[in-house]
Amino acid sequence: MNRFLLPLAAFVLLLAVLLVGLKRAPEKSILPSPLIGKPAPQFTLPNLFDNATPLQSDSLKGHWWLVNVWGTWCVECRAEHAVLLQIKQQAQVPILGIDWRDHDEDALTWLAQLGNPYERVGTDHDGKVAIDLGVYGAPESFLINPAGTVIYKHIGPLTMPVWQHEFLPRVSRASVSGA
Amino acid sequence: MSYARAAGVLLWAWAALIGAAPALAVDITPPLPTPQLQQRYLRLTHELRCMQCQSESLADSQVDLAADLRRQVHDLLLAGNSDDQVRDYMVARYGEFILFRPRMSWRNAWLWGAPALMMIGGLLVAWRILRARTRLADVEDDEAARS
Numbered sequence: 001m002n003r004f005l006l007p008l009a010a011f012v013l014l015l016a017v018l019l020v021g022l023k024r025a026p027e028k029s030i031l032p033s034p035l036i037g038k039p040a041p042q043f044t045l046p047n048l049f050d051n052a053t054p055l056q057s058d059s060l061k062g063h064w065w066l067v068n069v070w071g072t073w074c075v076e077c078r079a080e081h082a083v084l085l086q087i088k089q090q091a092q093v094p095i096l097g098i099d100w101r102d103h104d105e106d107a108l109t110w111l112a113q114l115g116n117p118y119e120r121v122g123t124d125h126d127g128k129v130a131i132d133l134g135v136y137g138a139p140e141s142f143l144i145n146p147a148g149t150v151i152y153k154h155i156g157p158l159t160m161p162v163w164q165h166e167f168l169p170r171v172s173r174a175s176v177s178g179a
Numbered sequence: 180m181s182y183a184r185a186a187g188v189l190l191w192a193w194a195a196l197i198g199a200a201p202a203l204a205v206d207i208t209p210p211l212p213t214p215q216l217q218q219r220y221l222r223l224t225h226e227l228r229c230m231q232c233q234s235e236s237l238a239d240s241q242v243d244l245a246a247d248l249r250r251q252v253h254d255l256l257l258a259g260n261s262d263d264q265v266r267d268y269m270v271a272r273y274g275e276f277i278l279f280r281p282r283m284s285w286r287n288a289w290l291w292g293a294p295a296l297m298m299i300g301g302l303l304v305a306w307r308i309l310r311a312r313t314r315l316a317d318v319e320d321d322e323a324a325r326s
Contacts (some may be wrong), residue, residue, distance in 0.1 A: 007182035031273075031274055031276050032274060033274070034270070034272070034273070034274045035272070036273060053289060079274070101191075101243055101247075126247070127243070127244065127247040128247075128251075130244075130247075131248065131251060131272060132272060134272040134273045134274070135244075136231050136244060136273065137231055137244075138228075
């Protein structure tokens with residue numbers, strides 16, 4: 001009896017480890033961002049709507065922002081677009097678009113046709129700001145607090161449930177605690 | 180056309196194909212000015228992961244993002260950054276996952292130590308079994324001698 005106890009215990013332990021690994025496998029495909037809790041990267045980007053005044057990251061401070069990285073070449077961004085328009089209608093958090101590796105004309109046509117959810121849009125032609133943000137697949141969305149800290153990141157198309165359950169509570173929780 | 184001539188043509192065609200292979204290479208980032216820098220560039224792009232196509236290295240990936248990141252490695256090396264500074268730059272943005280060769284830290288120390296621990300465990304078990312067997316054999320020998 002005794003001689004089976006140790007191998008059995010080892011087997012049960014292994015089983016537990018593997019089960020936990022299996023359960024957590026889906027989250028593993030979404031990589032955590034090392035940027036969360038850190039200041040958002042500084043940048044200056046050309047302004048899609050106004051060539052004369054570039055978009056500077058410093059000008060974003062003092063407000064909550066939803067920073068959305070998109071491109072007209074990005075298929076899932078089209079699916080996400082309606083959600084962004086809905087978020088704009090709520091008028092709780094302004095959206096900053098970062099048009100990633102795109103052509104300005106295409107982006108302007110896209111916004112004219114589908115509607116513009118963005119308060120401001122910066123054009124990241126060479127993808128440098130996307131690299132600083134650790135973006136690896138559009139669409140990606142970041143929640144930035146008034147101090148300029150990255151609070152949350154969502155990879156893939158935003159949906160209303162994600163917005164309601166992951167983004168908004170973080171904004172209201174912070175405003176309640178006075179931060 | 181004689182057999183030898185046909186063989187010659189084939190050989191030339193083959194040589195031309197081999198010669199053209201570099202033109203098919205994925206990486207079109209301009210080479211760095213010195214062979215040393217270029218070698219470091221090649222090593223780094225081979226040990227950094229393409230985040231979009233996760234089982235390919237930056238050097239092997241055709242994705243636009245990989246091209247951007249290769250250019251970034253190129254520029255960082257040109258600006259005089261060390262290999263570790265380039266790795267830190269990537270890890271700060273994309274996390275440890277971007278390194279194909281993960282670095283040892285307290286968080287993953289148990290993983291690095293696991294092979295040694297398993298080896299020790301295995302040796303302990305083997306030693307106990309062997310000791311039990313030799314004892315058993317001794318007892319049997321005694322019984323055989325007695326009868």
